[in-house]
Amino acid sequence: MQSQVRKNQLSFKAVILLMTFGLIPIALAAQSFQLSKNEGEVKVTGTSTLHDWEEVAEQRNGSMAIDQSGELPSISSLSFTIEAESLKSGHDGMDKNTYKALSTNKYKEIVFKMGEVKSISPVVSTTNKYKVVASGNLTIAGKTNKVDLPFTLTVHDGKAILEGTKPLKMTDFGIEPPKALLGTIKTGDDIEVHYNTIWK
Incomplete structure (x- = not known):
């Protein structure tokens, strides 16, 4: 009985070792990239009753892991x-209205x-070059x-x-589109996020 238990334990350890060493090439194949803060651009564009507008994100960071060992x-x-x-x-004035709408006093980051x-x-x-659709959580x-x-x-x-455009609605995130001059200038609900980013 004890002999059988030992054999089972050894077999289990062997499987763990094989799994571990089998995963090593996969881990090594994945390359880590960091978002370059000084290259590329991320901006948000939208409309208002007065004129179209855009805002550029000056502070951003990110990470990405890519495995290039396969066909894709x-x-x-x-x-x-x-x-x-x-x-x-x-x-x-527009920036202050934006920060108020985003409640930046409570929520410092967009993630x-x-x-x-x-x-x-x-x-x-x-x-x-590849076309990609990634699903995830946007806060x-x-x-x-x-x-x-x-x-x-x-x-x-x-x-x-990494480059593309993503349409969004402010109200989907509980944001009331900003207004100015006692409400005479109103921002449209629809916005677009444009990203042309460099990762190294």
């Missing part, structure tokens, strides 16, 4: 954060964290919604470029 790259993790009060339009990659396919006639002004994030991914020479 595999993104195992992706997250990025924008400092809410780093959104700048070039107009102090996306990927849960899964829903699809990835190569861009025809282009090497190292704005303290409210988290699950969103699909579409982008093109280019990976070459230790650098990744």
Whole structure:
């Protein structure tokens, strides 16, 4: 009986060792990328009853892990954060209205964290470039919604470029579109986030 127990224990240890060493090549194949803070751009655009507007995110960071050992790259993790009060339009009054709408006194960051990659396919006639749809949680002004994030991914020479556009509605995140001049100027509910980011 004791002999059988020992054999079972040894077999179990052998399986664990095989699993561990079997996972090592996968872990080594995944390459970690950090969002470059001084290159690329993330901006938000929208409309108002007076004119169209845009705000650029000046403070952002993120990380991404990509495994390129297969026929198609595999993104195992992706997250990025924008400092809410780093959104700048070039107009102090508009920025103050934005920060008030985003409740930046309570919620300092806008955060996306990927849960899964829903699809990835190569861009025809282009090497190292892929169309990707990633699903994950986007948190704005303290409210988290699950969103699909579409982008093109280019990976070459230790650098990744992630670019795309994501339409959103402010009210989906409990944000009342900002107003100015006693409500005579109203911001539209629909916005777009444009991202052209460099990862190294």
